[in-house]
Amino acid sequence: VLYLIWAYVPETWLFSLGLTYWPQKYWAVALPVYLLVAIGIGYILLFGINMMSTAPLNSTHTITDNYAKKQQQKKFQEEAIPALRDIPISEVNRMFFLPEK
């Protein structure tokens, strides 16, 4: 509300009230413009940051990560659902691509 009052009331009226030390009126328009341009560039910047932090094709992050390397092997129990674990990529490949049936 204070912002709107400051933006719309002409300078002479404010001077007559005794309030002389306000920022220049130029900023009433400049700040919203800065804000909107920053929001627009933020879209592009976020897209760029996403592309840059995608792991390249030759990094091991496409195959495993710290949690998978440190996982513990749970004991195999008969008649029970196997525990959830990260299956190594060689096993997954063999299961998908090798069976001839």
Add this chain to the structure above:
Amino acid sequence: MEERRYRSASGAPIALRRRQHSASCRELAVRGPRLQLRSLSALTSAVWLAAYGLFVLSQNSMVLSAAIFITLIGLIIYLHFVKIDQESLLVIGSLGIQVTSSYASGKESTTFIEMGQVKDVVINEAIHMQKVIYYLCILLQDPGDPQGVSEVVPLFQSSKPRLDCLIEVYKSCQEILEQRKTAPQSS
């Protein structure tokens, strides 16, 4: 020796050639399309017409010779450093894997990975330039940790084949890699 046609990830036609040299040695070569005459002439005419337009505007004849130089040098650089005609994979059981890229100008660059370092050859999928692609890669063994992977070497990077071609190459490689598990003492 057989040759089959497939498509690359971007739709270009590629051909896979399989050769079996011996029981434990196979060569798989993926050949991309050659440089098309129509795209080359279209690009050259566009550049030269633009240069002629600039010449008419500025009356500076250096523009024309500069355009000719740029076209020639750009073509040579493209053929020698960028355009890969054929990528081939030579798998020799108990010795290693050799990866060769042949450029359009005849240059060949090879990389050899010995079998002790190779953990496995797998088909991995990853995000690449706003697409998810399948690509074949060699997993290198971590010397300290028998279960760990120290490095990933992607193959067939310029002629990205699709999954059907990759499955053929994967099956061929796995047949040779299985032999090293069943006969570890024979080397």
